[in-house]
Amino acid sequence: MALISPSRRLRRTPFSEGVEAADVKAYTVYNHMLLPTVFESVEADYHHLKKHVQVWDVSCERQVELRGPDAGRLMQMLTPRDLRGMQPGQCYYVPIVDETGGMLNDPVAVKLAEDRWWISIADSDLLYWVKGIANGWRLDVLVDEPDVSPLAIQGPKAETLMERVFGSSIRDIRFFRFGVFQFQGRDLVIARSGYSKQGGFEIYVEDGEIGMPLWIKLFEAGVDLEVRAGCPNLIERIEGGLLSFGNDMTDDNTPHECGLGRFCDTHSAIGCIGRDALLRVAKEGPVQQIRPLSISGDPVPACTDYWPLYASGKRVGRVSSAAWSPDFRMNVAIGMVRMTHWDAGSKLEVETPDGMRTATVRDKFWI
Amino acid sequence: MALISPSRRLRRTPFSEGVEAADVKAYTVYNHMLLPTVFESVEADYHHLKKHVQVWDVSCERQVELRGPDAGRLMQMLTPRDLRGMQPGQCYYVPIVDETGGMLNDPVAVKLAEDRWWISIADSDLLYWVKGIANGWRLDVLVDEPDVSPLAIQGPKAETLMERVFGSSIRDIRFFRFGVFQFQGRDLVIARSGYSKQGGFEIYVEDGEIGMPLWIKLFEAGVDLEVRAGCPNLIERIEGGLLSFGNDMTDDNTPHECGLGRFCDTHSAIGCIGRDALLRVAKEGPVQQIRPLSISGDPVPACTDYWPLYASGKRVGRVSSAAWSPDFRMNVAIGMVRMTHWDAGSKLEVETPDGMRTATVRDKFWI
Numbered sequence: 206m207a208l209i210s211p212s213r214r215l216r217r218t219p220f221s222e223g224v225e226a227a228d229v230k231a232y233t234v235y236n237h238m239l240l241p242t243v244f245e246s247v248e249a250d251y252h253h254l255k256k257h258v259q260v261w262d263v264s265c266e267r268q269v270e271l272r273g274p275d276a277g278r279l280m281q282m283l284t285p286r287d288l289r290g291m292q293p294g295q296c297y298y299v300p301i302v303d304e305t306g307g308m309l310n311d312p313v314a315v316k317l318a319e320d321r322w323w324i325s326i327a328d329s330d331l332l333y334w335v336k337g338i339a340n341g342w343r344l345d346v347l348v349d350e351p352d353v354s355p356l357a358i359q360g361p362k363a364e365t366l367m368e369r370v371f372g373s374s375i376r377d378i379r380f381f382r383f384g385v386f387q388f389q390g391r392d393l394v395i396a397r398s399g400y401s402k403q404g405g406f407e408i409y410v411e412d413g414e415i416g417m418p419l420w421i422k423l424f425e426a427g428v429d430l431e432v433r434a435g436c437p438n439l440i441e442r443i444e445g446g447l448l449s450f451g452n453d454m455t456d457d458n459t460p461h462e463c464g465l466g467r468f469c470d471t472h473s474a475i476g477c478i479g480r481d482a483l484l485r486v487a488k489e490g491p492v493q494q495i496r497p498l499s500i501s502g503d504p505v506p507a508c509t510d511y512w513p514l515y516a517s518g519k520r521v522g523r524v525s526s527a528a529w530s531p532d533f534r535m536n537v538a539i540g541m542v543r544m545t546h547w548d549a550g551s552k553l554e555v556e557t558p559d560g561m562r563t564a565t566v567r568d569k570f571w572i
Numbered sequence: 573m574a575l576i577s578p579s580r581r582l583r584r585t586p587f588s589e590g591v592e593a594a595d596v597k598a599y600t601v602y603n604h605m606l607l608p609t610v611f612e613s614v615e616a617d618y619h620h621l622k623k624h625v626q627v628w629d630v631s632c633e634r635q636v637e638l639r640g641p642d643a644g645r646l647m648q649m650l651t652p653r654d655l656r657g658m659q660p661g662q663c664y665y666v667p668i669v670d671e672t673g674g675m676l677n678d679p680v681a682v683k684l685a686e687d688r689w690w691i692s693i694a695d696s697d698l699l700y701w702v703k704g705i706a707n708g709w710r711l712d713v714l715v716d717e718p719d720v721s722p723l724a725i726q727g728p729k730a731e732t733l734m735e736r737v738f739g740s741s742i743r744d745i746r747f748f749r750f751g752v753f754q755f756q757g758r759d760l761v762i763a764r765s766g767y768s769k770q771g772g773f774e775i776y777v778e779d780g781e782i783g784m785p786l787w788i789k790l791f792e793a794g795v796d797l798e799v800r801a802g803c804p805n806l807i808e809r810i811e812g813g814l815l816s817f818g819n820d821m822t823d824d825n826t827p828h829e830c831g832l833g834r835f836c837d838t839h840s841a842i843g844c845i846g847r848d849a850l851l852r853v854a855k856e857g858p859v860q861q862i863r864p865l866s867i868s869g870d871p872v873p874a875c876t877d878y879w880p881l882y883a884s885g886k887r888v889g890r891v892s893s894a895a896w897s898p899d900f901r902m903n904v905a906i907g908m909v910r911m912t913h914w915d916a917g918s919k920l921e922v923e924t925p926d927g928m929r930t931a932t933v934r935d936k937f938w939i
Contacts, residue, residue: 208598209576210609211876213892214695214818215600231575233582234601237695237818242577304707309700328581328604330697333676334704340671340845341708451581451604478707509578525580 219416259435446570504529586783626802813937871896
């Protein structure tokens, strides 16, 4: 494995000092920012995440802020999910599509007020698309990237830790809702959300100055909970079916192909730029779709490129994420499979870097 | 220094196999793609680049393709450089600005035909901005990212090597012009350009399949020229004043602040989206600007964050790129300096990770 070259362009975060002190082993780059990927080891981090509580520097989930009279209209132009019923205080997972219905990002939209939204983005410069649309359609809205760096608290003991720092009312936040809490005299948006299936919160840290004080406070408060620095875990996110934009889907894919049809209300999402393109696929369904797959044999190597899927020598899809699961004692994977072969139980062949193996389509993800 | 975690999201290139065989030591990530940064060492790579010839995998310089009747109009909307005189066969360095005049990218535009352009981009998803503008303004143009991976041949022996592979007419290509050449029956656009001051070419490899055959052919043809795998070199690019988007400037900066005023024809670039915002700065000049700076003392550490510049305790700018230059026996740097202190010879203080040092503003870059 090669080293990563440091530069200003790969932005550090308000928590980088804490991440380094916790002896980070590896990074990836996400939205031009450093995102830790390994502390002790991917497997050790995985076991710890499922048992205790971790603090994740996910500053790379940058925000696109929409502010002004046309903010709500612009937000609806971006997604086929119907936003009419959404209230301030709610978070929605929203596929973002272009005029062809191709996915540009799969962020979480945070409705701060009727005329103010944050879009908490996956790995692409969604800011550029939103600014372009706002300019071209001459909307009355400000679009920019504010200084907001999310810090995720994930794991079964997350609620206990958060209560110690923010008080018992943290328990009242429902899933994909947020509240405003104080830390050192500053207001912080805290949502019950996060990129794991272990439960937890995301703290939207505005103005990096309180980043390290907050980090330190969380670690002090969680000593007996065995709190550790962590990061999104490859194995756990595959087990949980959490997709990764750029890995599992790109702008070649519609939300329906990604199994995100339940987040699309294509008929009623009036104003969505990709609506016309998606109406047919919404009605007839896609011809390929994301599926969980198990892969036979010993632990697979890292999936750094698509692994083709075959049935009787014919290409029927690809695997885009794969890892050995210690808990399930098998290789877990996410792939895109053509409809002729996507039924649960389908046995396929997958071409991995160390040879052909058997891949079996499953009915659901592991957790 | 930490490791980089491999994943499908950090895209490999048609030349990755060759890069790995050449024992790449470190990468950065650029446009969601792996970009090598070190082979032997940054210093050894630097000396070799200035003496021989290197083959660079710069596939990460992705293309945004504009095709259709409104392609030229759209291209002019993106930049304050006047494109009216530009002919097919020419390449222009074009600052790209938003409606506030802030820089979104600093690519090279390649005019393939009146109705077909490539924009060879720096590190940001410019595709999203261009698609958003085309959609919002309802332009009659196709915008996408074609399968084109540039391979750069750089160094004083570049012309000799290229002549051996493509024939003597390669010598007829003038600076920032391109021609079409054949390799294994395929047409390849080849321009005299590249991200170094050592001279050379960029081959726009369409369709990755001929990537490794071309790589191998270049290495076979250049054995006696001591051809090696290389990459954009931090020291050489600072010496040459080649800016890096995301390092030296961001969307907070106008082209004029970046010293790119000579590429702006703000009065005559009718249709440019940022024109109104730039008219005043074009007339009055910016209040801060990019400057070459030398930094005193031993070799500086890696510049991973802005280093503040002070004069009499007052903040007057920042350094964004810095490295020790073996040829000039000093630390070379690029910074943004306020007009009160930007004259050549100004002595400033710079706050580096290992303490305060003296920084001196220079009249020009080193090479």
